[in-house]
Amino acid sequence: MSKFKKKKKGQPAISTASLPDIVFMLLFFFMVITVMRKNDLKIDAPRLPSATEVKKLEHKSLVSTIYVGKAKDKGKYGSSYNRIQLNDKIATPDDVPAFILNEREKVSDAEIPFMTTSIKADKESNVGTLTDIRLKLRDVNALKLSLSTQKGSSISK
């Protein structure tokens, strides 16, 4: 009978001493992969159009982002979808060259030809706005452009 008596003893508590280690490991993982957004959005987060033939943007440091969409401050900027945000300000297409030149100062000369401009525009914004930006980019020879999209097909077949 002693065999059965032994079993009745409660199991020893599981040691939680290594819990902090596990949590720290996860913590460091997330700390390393986190990229903080550089600037606050002054426009509503753009609803990106969807596309399938996309290329990934590599080298985050060489990408300068231009946002196009509806301004959050509707009293000041109206409710059209064609507001352009550069850095953390609402701007006009005329400010694009200065923005690009400013971005170029942050990287070394050898890397300038590899710089890409990523346009994150809302799908309801107008092509005219895009063209204005494109012409300005051409003026300062920033010729690599990426139209930011999300994955998926927008055509119902």
Place this chain on the structure above:
Amino acid sequence: MARRENPEINAGSMADIAFLLLIFFLVTTTMDVDSGISKKLAEKPPADYDPPKIKEKNLFQISINRNNELFVDGDVMELKDLKAAATKFIDNGGGIGNPVNGVPGKACDYCAGDKSETSSDHPNKAIISIESDRATEYGTYVTVQNELLGAYSDLRNKLCQKKYGMSFSELEKSYIDSGRKDESLKSKIVDIKSSYPQIITDLDPTGTK
């Protein structure tokens, strides 16, 4: 005097602190990589630039009006038919191509099109032009670009499958996996790319500012 022992610091709350930080980073992390349709803009033409003359049959004219409707070579077309029409146009191969690296142009021997007299001569002569109204929705514009790129990548995949036994996207991937060093893969990629070069031009938009 009795020496007092340093009491041990209680590390029990360490896990709580770490959890707090962990949850903060979990919430702020975004995993998605930026991706998009990449375009290379043309350089600014000099003031006295004389645009080359292009035969109309080598031009695939797409225009999008302010109601997001599509006109291709003068006819209304639905978005879902665009890819097939573009593929047919690019792959027609009805004539002699442009000279490449000094070698005089020759007929397209890999094209699977119907060699029509009224469509493009050669993939390297086939130009797709997109004209859109200023008020066109950006979403439609991106979709059109996407369909055209889709047509090109289908053609490239098909040719690559025939020539090298794998699709073009697989070829590109294995080149990147090799650390962009494998010269034989690179020459294959260049060969496929020059067989079907992407020639898409954006005209200045119509409509008032």
